[in-house]
Amino acid sequence: MDIERISSNEIKIKNRQRIYQYIRMNGPVSKQDLVVALQLSLPTVTQNLEYLKKAALIDSSRKITNTGGRNATAFTYLKRAKMAIGIYITAHHMNGVAVNLSGDVETMIREQQDFDLDDEGYLKKLGRLVEKVRKEALIKEEDLLGVGISVPGLVSDDGEMVIYGRTLNFTGKTKKEIAKYIPYPCRLVHDSYAAGYIEAWKNQNVKNAFYISLSNSIGGSVIIDHEIYQGDTQKGGEIGHMTVVPKDGERCYCGKRGCFDTVCRAGNLDQYTNGNLEAFFEKLAQKDPKAMELWETYLDYLALAVHNIRVLFDGKVILGGYVGAYIGEYLEELCRRVDEYDSFGEQAKDYVLACHYTKEASAAGAAVFYIDEFLEGI
Numbered sequence: 001m002d003i004e005r006i007s008s009n010e011i012k013i014k015n016r017q018r019i020y021q022y023i024r025m026n027g028p029v030s031k032q033d034l035v036v037a038l039q040l041s042l043p044t045v046t047q048n049l050e051y052l053k054k055a056a057l058i059d060s061s062r063k064i065t066n067t068g069g070r071n072a073t074a075f076t077y078l079k080r081a082k083m084a085i086g087i088y089i090t091a092h093h094m095n096g097v098a099v100n101l102s103g104d105v106e107t108m109i110r111e112q113q114d115f116d117l118d119d120e121g122y123l124k125k126l127g128r129l130v131e132k133v134r135k136e137a138l139i140k141e142e143d144l145l146g147v148g149i150s151v152p153g154l155v156s157d158d159g160e161m162v163i164y165g166r167t168l169n170f171t172g173k174t175k176k177e178i179a180k181y182i183p184y185p186c187r188l189v190h191d192s193y194a195a196g197y198i199e200a201w202k203n204q205n206v207k208n209a210f211y212i213s214l215s216n217s218i219g220g221s222v223i224i225d226h227e228i229y230q231g232d233t234q235k236g237g238e239i240g241h242m243t244v245v246p247k248d249g250e251r252c253y254c255g256k257r258g259c260f261d262t263v264c265r266a267g268n269l270d271q272y273t274n275g276n277l278e279a280f281f282e283k284l285a286q287k288d289p290k291a292m293e294l295w296e297t298y299l300d301y302l303a304l305a306v307h308n309i310r311v312l313f314d315g316k317v318i319l320g321g322y323v324g325a326y327i328g329e330y331l332e333e334l335c336r337r338v339d340e341y342d343s344f345g346e347q348a349k350d351y352v353l354a355c356h357y358t359k360e361a362s363a364a365g366a367a368v369f370y371i372d373e374f375l376e377g378i
């Protein structure tokens with residue numbers, strides 16, 4: 001093959017991607033803005049804008065009002081040009097979201113349904129949920145990039161199989177089985193990876209991060225240089241099973257005692273309010289003594305974990321999951337406790353973040369895998 005031809009083609013693609021991304025991040029912009037910002041020639045910019053317009057990925061129907069000179073054409077990126085769907089299946093729910101190219105959740109449907117992958121009816125319902133989300137979000141079939149299926153378990157690197165699904169006893173299930181009634185490209189995604197990934201994806205200031213999902217069980221993910229770090233056996237970031245109470249700790253669902261999961265899962269808080277976390281935080285806001293006592297213990301363990309993570313990874317620590325959705329108000333107090341462990345003269349407020357996606361981060365994150373694939377292929 002002709003090496004020179006490949007490389008010139010690569011440059012062409014790269015230029016197109018740079019132009020598209022610039023409009024995506026900075027739009028509306030004029031042709032001249034692109035020439036200056038990207039140091040490209042006017043013909044190159046013009047040619048690529050034509051391509052992107054033809055592909056219906058950008059809009060050029062508006063004008064930028066210049067003071068003095070002629071009004072220039074404004075190029076805007078169309079965030080709904082393509083869409084992706086994310087599904088999250090858990091013990092008692094199946095939730096679906098539609099996500100646009102900016103990662104915004106446009107439609108969210110939550111359905112109560114007990115997890116049973118051996119039940120044909122359950123699988124059909126999963127297929128119907130995808131269709132419901134697609135129709136409600138007004139996504140044409142040809143504009144749907146794919147369906148990411150987030151599962152509470154570890155997933156093989158290619159997104160084809162569950163390699164550890166002990167929480168719901170579904171180890172070994174394949175994408176083919178789970179997505180039997182979903183007629184679109186699909187892949188399985190580990191829920192904590194999905195949630196962590198979209199948090200880092202959305203926030204340009206996050207390059208390296210550890211995401212902790214504080215839900216009914218605890219998950220985590222490591223993001224290094226904007227990419228998920230999976231480890232040797234796809235267990236990277238499984239902070240739920242870090243031992244924090246080595247002696248006489250509570251029994252974890254993994255079979256061991258004293259895991260981080262046993263002290264910081266959401267149940268440690270909402271056990272007091274019949275499984276209603278919102279009610280727990282209402283009680284906490286009212287300074288209910290029992291709620292305060294539970295919260296004290298919870299924050300202490302969380303602070304310890306945050307400190308240890310920071311020491312190991314030197315990146316941002318993002319708190320998500322059910323408890324992460326409420327953490328904002330208590331972040332200062334948490335940071336104060338983290339700072340008590342500090343060895344390097346750092347301040348936790350500079351690296352501890354509350355999650356951006358307080359609802360359905362795992363579903364939305366699973367969809368983002370398809371958006372990435374699309375953006376790379378422009």
Ligand SMILES: [Zn+2]
Nearest residue numbers: 241252254259
């Ligand atoms: Zn465990």
